[in-house]
Each structure stands twice: as structure tokens, then as C-alpha cells.
Amino acid sequence: MTDTAPQITEEAFRRPRNQWWDVWDQFRTHKGALVGFIIFITIMVAVLIGPYLWTIDPGYIDIRARNQGPTLAHPLGTDQLGRDMLARMMAGGKVSVAVGVTSMALSLILGTLIGVLAGYFKKLDGPLMRFTDLFLALPLLPLLLVMVMLFREALSSRFGPETGIFILMVTAIGITSWMQTARIVRGDVLALKEREFVLAARSIGTPSYRMILRHILPNVMSPVMVSATLGIASAIITESSLSFLGLGFPPDFPTWGRLLFDAVDYLNQYPERVFWPGLAISLTVLSVNYIGDGLRDALDPRIRGR
Amino acid sequence: MFTYTVRRLLLAIPTLLIISLIIFLLLDLAPGDPTAQLPLTIPPEVKEKIRQSLGLGEPIHVRYFLWLKQFLVAEPLHVFDNLFGTHFADGMQRVISWQTRSPVADIVAQRLPQTLWVVGMSYVVGVLIALPIGIISAYKQYSWFDQIGTFISMLGFSVPTFFTGVLLIVIFAVNLGWFPSIYDTTHVVDSWDAFVFQVRQMIMPVMVLALYNAAQISRFMRASMLDNLGQDYVRTARAKGMSEKVVVLIHVLRNSMIPVITVIALGVPQIFGGAIITEQVFKVNGLGQLLITAIYANDIPMVQTLTFIFAVLIVLFNLIADILYGILDPRIRYD
Numbered sequence: 001m002t003d004t005a006p007q008i009t010e011e012a013f014r015r016p017r018n019q020w021w022d023v024w025d026q027f028r029t030h031k032g033a034l035v036g037f038i039i040f041i042t043i044m045v046a047v048l049i050g051p052y053l054w055t056i057d058p059g060y061i062d063i064r065a066r067n068q069g070p071t072l073a074h075p076l077g078t079d080q081l082g083r084d085m086l087a088r089m090m091a092g093g094k095v096s097v098a099v100g101v102t103s104m105a106l107s108l109i110l111g112t113l114i115g116v117l118a119g120y121f122k123k124l125d126g127p128l129m130r131f132t133d134l135f136l137a138l139p140l141l142p143l144l145l146v147m148v149m150l151f152r153e154a155l156s157s158r159f160g161p162e163t164g165i166f167i168l169m170v171t172a173i174g175i176t177s178w179m180q181t182a183r184i185v186r187g188d189v190l191a192l193k194e195r196e197f198v199l200a201a202r203s204i205g206t207p208s209y210r211m212i213l214r215h216i217l218p219n220v221m222s223p224v225m226v227s228a229t230l231g232i233a234s235a236i237i238t239e240s241s242l243s244f245l246g247l248g249f250p251p252d253f254p255t256w257g258r259l260l261f262d263a264v265d266y267l268n269q270y271p272e273r274v275f276w277p278g279l280a281i282s283l284t285v286l287s288v289n290y291i292g293d294g295l296r297d298a299l300d301p302r303i304r305g306r
Numbered sequence: 307m308f309t310y311t312v313r314r315l316l317l318a319i320p321t322l323l324i325i326s327l328i329i330f331l332l333l334d335l336a337p338g339d340p341t342a343q344l345p346l347t348i349p350p351e352v353k354e355k356i357r358q359s360l361g362l363g364e365p366i367h368v369r370y371f372l373w374l375k376q377f378l379v380a381e382p383l384h385v386f387d388n389l390f391g392t393h394f395a396d397g398m399q400r401v402i403s404w405q406t407r408s409p410v411a412d413i414v415a416q417r418l419p420q421t422l423w424v425v426g427m428s429y430v431v432g433v434l435i436a437l438p439i440g441i442i443s444a445y446k447q448y449s450w451f452d453q454i455g456t457f458i459s460m461l462g463f464s465v466p467t468f469f470t471g472v473l474l475i476v477i478f479a480v481n482l483g484w485f486p487s488i489y490d491t492t493h494v495v496d497s498w499d500a501f502v503f504q505v506r507q508m509i510m511p512v513m514v515l516a517l518y519n520a521a522q523i524s525r526f527m528r529a530s531m532l533d534n535l536g537q538d539y540v541r542t543a544r545a546k547g548m549s550e551k552v553v554v555l556i557h558v559l560r561n562s563m564i565p566v567i568t569v570i571a572l573g574v575p576q577i578f579g580g581a582i583i584t585e586q587v588f589k590v591n592g593l594g595q596l597l598i599t600a601i602y603a604n605d606i607p608m609v610q611t612l613t614f615i616f617a618v619l620i621v622l623f624n625l626i627a628d629i630l631y632g633i634l635d636p637r638i639r640y641d
Contacts, residue, residue, distance in 0.1 A: 139616030
């Protein structure tokens, strides 16, 4: 039997390839997702690093240079108070993206928590899912508007106008957008619970919390990541809609939605001022949606490698 | 099916009650006082009397039940009286708007036609655009038509309606001057010219909302068609020698419509919410615009009523979607 010993080749000793490389390989084949990824990174770089290169203060008022068209000094022109539009776009982008990412994180935590609890513990399933259904039946945009209107003063005086509104926006968007994630996660957890490895883990006496942290959560990561990307997109849209309705950040505090809202008043004279913030919102959301689309394919092992 | 419908109807009642409680409490517990805007020269005793007359002196649960009674009993009776000339609701207090001092239901009734016209029309147009696009994209999967359709629907739900609206205004109202940028609600259609004007002023808001709705519905249509095109019964139909037209438009389409119809039903209440922004952009004075002005003016009865109406619509259409699903698909039996 010794002469048929397995041929140990170089291949067997090589470190196994990290699975994230497989995901990346699949992600690259999705053209739209790749382009979206590049655009999103470009916008991020422009928004985060841009202010260090373009050092004009977005709040600096130069009343003599107001309503200017694009010049070398102000590539996107200036607004009705002579503030530089490029600097304001970058500052606004930072806020919009920060609101998007933070409220997405909040809704993800809420959604995953409720989804895992409902899927894992049979007793909690009924009540928690009724609770989710209840939230899905709420008229969200009207309620968001009401929440912003009602709690704005209180939070502004407590934490200062900017931080207060930021907290309000993030909480309001976060607690009204977790339901889809919760439903998806619950479905996946219910399916995972029937699998052999969960049974094996339970039969050696794994306590529930470690079961969830070690075995359930890593396996629901892919749907959670996809809903995270889509969550950023919808949070950015919600924030800019609220700002557009005048119920967002204070006027001197630029966000993309706020810039668009301010520019609508000057629609007849300076239509280009509407264009840039709108384009920024649309491009960001579009690229994030494409990334989500590509990620969904890339994270699905059944599609991968085909 | 009947018992299921009854059970769902009964389940909708507690849902609505809890939602109404949430809406009531959110507005009631929030800081902000309707008398805060009054001039400071009014002495505190008088201010207290004003608060009493607005009904703010009672404990919370009393006010909740009174509001519920007003909303669920008194208002429908008043509407009934108005329609049939009866006098059931005489002496019952109505829900009064704090802004205009007139009953909330009357203002809602005034505003409803504008919303229904613009929003309803846009939903119909959206569905009419979406269905053919979805069918063709699925039938010719990965063709150039499908690629463009995918891209446009991606654009449709990525570009927010306030940007498409404003962009259309810049192009068609400011630069080309084809359509008016503001929707004139006092316009009465009594002649052909008036009709043409009405169409012209409706085109932009309807197109903005239609694009947004069509984007989502066409995706569902495409996915549902793709699911069905790969099924065995399609191969059977083709093997029997049926023409491609019959196979796709009768066999596949009928089966694919089942989930799409429920999606369409589920989307109806959302358009009222989404229309808030479009109404604001085009200055249509419908329900959404009413909500915004009421929020700005701290008009709590109006905000409560409108939010509750939106909630009722959502619950109602969820119910309709579930029941339709059961009726259309004989494989699904709930009981």
C-alpha cells in the first residue's frame, strides 16, 4: 500500500486563498458594480480629502462676489451670498454621507438584532414580527417630518444646532428603516437553524449567545452587507428629501439636499446651481445601488465562479 | 378564503389602533406648545383658558379616547350627513384645524381631488410604462433593450424625485417654456383649450412620479417573467406548437402578473407619501402639501388626521394585496 501513498505536491501546502478574493473576483465581473465602486470612491476622496486641497471656507461670505458663474477662482461659481459652491459641495457631501453611513449603521444594528432574536428564539418570533409589521404599516415620510419638526428645538438647544440635528436625523432615519433587514435576517436565521453544523454545535452544549455570535451571525453577513449598501443609498435620499422640504439641517449648514433646496429659489436665473448638488446625490445613490447589486451576486456562492 | 379575509380584517383593527396611539403620543408627548406662538402680552390666565378651550387640560388617555371617538365616529357621521342630508351627527364636535378653524375633513375633501388626479394618474401611467418594459426585458434577457431598461430603472429609483422634478422644470419650463412650472389648481376645464392647458400642466408632475413608479414595477415584472419563462409548462406549451405570442402573452404573462399585481397594490399608499415631495416641487396643493404646511404651522389635529389617513391607506392596501394574492393564485390557500 505504500507505493500508492498520496502525492504531496506543492499545491497542498500553499495557504488557502482568502474567500474575500473570490468575492472580489466575482464583483469585478459585474461591470456596473465596478464602475459604481470607482465613482463612489472618487466622490468619497473628493469629499474627504478635497477640503484640504481646496481651502476656501464654505461659510466665508464675500458679498461682492455673489452669484458668479464658473471662474478659475470659483470653478462651480458662488451662491447668493458669495460663498464658494465647490467648497460648499464638499462640506455638504461630508454631512450627507456621514448621515447616510451612521443611520445605515443604526438601522443595521437594530434590524440584525431583531431579525436574529426573532429567528433564533421561537417565543420572540411572533411578537417581534408583529412589531415589524406594525412599523411597516406606519406612514414613514410623514412621521419623519413630524419627528423632525417636533424634536428639533429640544435637541438643538441640548446639543447645539449642528450636533442636535445630526443626532435627530440619524435616529429618525435609523429607527424607520430597519424593517427590511430584520425580515431578511430572520428568514436566513430560520433556514440556518435547521442546518447540521448548528445541530452539532448545540449537541456539544454551546450556549445561545455564543451560538449566535460564532455560528449564526457570520453566516448572515452577506444579506446584511447587501442591505447595508442599499441602506446608505436610501438614507442619503431620505436626508436630502427632508432637507429639501426645509426640515433638515439649519440654513448655514450645507448638505446636498439643503444646497438644492436653496438653489430652487434662484431656479430662473441660475439653474446650474440646482444641477451640481442634484447630480452629486444622484451619482452617489446610483453608484451605491450598483455596488449593492454587484455585491449581492458576488456574495452568493451559487453564482460565484460561473 | 372568506374566513381568512375576516381574520385579516379583524387583525387590521388592533394594528390601526396601535398606529393611532403612536401618532397621538408622538405628537402629544413632544415638546412644542400650540400656544407658544401667541403674543407675550396675553396674560397667563387667558393663555390657560385658551389651552383649556383647545382641550389640552385633560389627562392623556381621556384625550386619546376623545380624539378616537371624534375621528372614528363623529367625522364619518358628518360625512354621511353631508352626502345624504341626514342629521345623525348633530351636536357632535368635529376635528377642527388650528390653522383655519374649519373642520379638518372639509379641507381634506377639498385637497383630495388634486392629489388623486396627479398622483393617481402618474401611478396609472407608471404601471402602463412598466409592464411592457418588464415583459420585453425578460423575454430578451441581456439584450440591449434589457440593459437600457435596467439602467433606466436604476436611474429611476436612484435619482430622487425632487431632482428630476427640478431638472424637468429647468429644461421644459425655464429654457423651452413648453409647460408651466406651477400647477394651477383653480383651473376649471370647460373648453378644449382649458383641457389642453390642464394636460400641459399635468405632464411634468405626472412624468416625474411615473418614472419613479415605473422603475420599481418594471423590475418586479422582469423578475417575475424570468421566473416563469424557465418553467416546464412553458416548454410544454411550445412543444404543443403554440405560437410564441400565445406562449408569452397568455401563458407566461398571466402567471407572472400574480406577484406583480400585489406589488402594484402595495405601492398605492406609498405614492401618497412619495407625492409629498413632488407636490412641493410643482406647488400642487394636494394632501402632501397640506401636511407640510400643517407641520410648519404646528397644526396638531391636521397632522394627526393626515398621518392617520396615510396609515389607514397602507393597512388597507396591504390587506387588499394579501387577499388578491389568494384569489389570483389558486395554489395559495390560507385556511
